Amino acid sequence: MTTAKQFNFEKSYQELEKIVEQFESGDIDLDQSLKEFERGLELAEKLKAKLSEVENKVIEIKQKFENNE
Amino acid sequence: MKVYSVSEVVNYISSYLEQGLGSIAVQGEITGYNVNQNRLIFFELKDDNSRMTCFALTHQITDVLEDGMEVKVLGLPKLFKKSGKFHIHVQEVELVGEGALQKAFAKLKDKLSKEGVFDEQYKQALPRFPESIGLITSRDAAAFNDVLIRLNERWGGLNIKFAHTGVQGLGAVSQIVKAIEYYNTHEPVDVLIITRGGGSLEDLQAFNDERLVRAVFASKIPIVVGVGHERDITLAELASDMRASTPTNAAELVVPHQREIIRQIEDIRVSIVDSIESAIDNKQQLASRLVDRVSVWLSRIQENLAHHTKLLHTLSPQVTLERGYSITLKDDKVVKDIRLIKVGDQIKTKLSAGDFSSEVTNN
Helix, strand or coil: CCCCCCCCHHHHHHHHHHHHHHHHCCCCCHHHHHHHHHHHHHHHHHHHHHHCCCCCEEEECCCCCCCCC | CCCCCHHHHHHHHHHHHHHHHCCEEEEEEEEEEEEECCCEEEEEEECCCCEEEEEEECCCCCCCCCCCCEEEEEEEEEECCCCCCEEEEEEEEEEECHHHHHHHHHHHHHHHHHHCCCCHHHCCCCCCCCCEEEEEECCCCHHHHHHHHHHHHHCCCCEEEEEECCCCCCCHHHHHHHHHHHHHHCCCCCEEEEEECCCCCCCCHHHHCHHHHHHHHHCCCCEEEEECCCCCCCHHHHHCCEEECCHHHHHHHHCCCHHHHHHHHHHHHHHHHHHHHHHHHHHHHHHHHHHHHHHHHHHHHHHHHHHHHHHHHHHCHHHHHHCCCCEEEECCEECCCHHHCCCCCEEEEECCCCEEEEECCCC
């Protein structure tokens, strides 16, 4: 599972969706929104960077699941 | 020679069989199937020449067994302590033959359906962007590679934890059930895939086994079951949180394609940039409209001021005098009414330039 330090794709994507929802809902106060805007761009970059990671790691679980009654 | 008691011999032979032979697999036809006290299952397995007793406890095998069914039994050879009777203590049962399997399938499907095991309301949503994926299948199956290849095409940075199990034959069910339990207790992942390729009803029967189906249903981790098949959907698929049509499809269901997500992110980015730009645009328009209105207001005020100044100027006493008017004063008081003056009064007249005194002679 992810640690707090690790970039959490799901959470970041959700945050980005919330930002665009606010922007698309219409009334934007320019002063408040500039910070959100920057955060949105930052998230978009981070998410795209995470997607450029190519490798999937495959490990086999050591535990055996044989019968034993 | 040493003489043993009956109990000693029974014990000895029972241990001798159990330890010497271990589990054995026997195929035969079920006959004399009956259940005692709701827990103890007895039946005989027979072939043309011989028969033997089988004993099981209800928690070990399903209740789909009936007389006449051809089965493979995996169990331990033992003697009962009390009767000294030889029997097989059943560990696993597998059905043999299309007929038995169809019957068992229909019976179990009906039973579980009534319990609600296949109901939509119990199905868990899959995580949108899983970070870790559990994979239960046989490493010898084509399904294994199919899943990995498709996952690699679609997404990166995944932690895939693989558990090798059998996917058919005696023992497959308990291996898969144990694997599911293991992920749920020791090796948490965001989503589980259980998968295998297609096969006959006999090949797929593990995926129609009550224990496996219940384990899928009970899992706290969402499970995608994908069985490549040409015919009926297995009960494990019906009980799963999402059914995949093939191993490859299972990989498609658990992760999105990164190409798609990159496009969505880009759309979002463009959308917020557009929003900010139009907000800035609006502000600028607002500002310039404001400036325009203030200008108009200011010039109106200026006009007003000029007008009033002009008026003030026109009406001022000095300017009036310059136009030829004069001011008449009697006793230094301005006279406006002729009735205040009588003949003989001394009056002073103020002109634009200078003033003079005079006496009223007649009016």
